[in-house]
Amino acid sequence: MAMIDITRHKNTLRDYFDRDGFRRWSAIYGDAEVSRIRRTIRVGHARMLARAETWLLEWIGATGRAPSSLSALDAGCGTGLFSIMLAQHGINVTAVDIAPQMVAAAAERAQTAGVAQRITFTAGDIEDVAGVFDVVACFDVLIHYPQPAFDQLLRHLAQRARGMLLFTYAPYEPFLAAMHWIGGFFPRAHRRTEIQMIRENDVRRLVAGHGLRVGRIEPIRSGFYHVNLVEARGVRG
Known part of the structure; x- marks a missing residue:
């Protein structure tokens, strides 16, 4: 598939998540009091991260490597x-x-x-990241991109992953599509973020096309939080 220009789409997302989106999502991902709808998103997101952590630790155990040797x-x-x-x-x-x-x-x-010394933070485009890493995680990012751009970003992430790639996507389901449509009628302060749904068969095909194999796909569901968590690995991962 030919590379596409998604600069305008990225700029729109950057402006949203650096302004209104920052206030909304930092509250959801924090400890602030939020609405019932947002609490379901907080619970679902926490559940997804816990599952990803479990898979990661299983993988580390299988490699026999010390975590401090991993990137x-x-x-x-x-x-x-x-x-x-x-x-x-x-x-x-x-x-x-x-x-x-x-x-x-x-x-x-x-x-x-107390862990700042182990993390290098950068504000920028994930497609500008070079090098390879033992583990690559991309959570609740690809859900904002239509399929051609999804594939473009997935390709870049796959090229960065030496061992394990963990990511989420929004699955195409009639019920989810209906909930997403209904969410558009909520008051602006509670309205859903635009998401792009993709079918599981397409995800599996795209992952394989970038030289990885899908290990597990697990649905994570909590109110208005609906994603599938994917574990993909290289042939030797």
């Missing part, structure tokens, strides 16, 4: 929840997010958690 890329780190978890396990982390406010909040949270 990880958190592509689209948001407020740093997964980056901090990685660092707390002793892994050296490169954390990147398109929104500078998100990166600043993540860096502050890492400092408070």
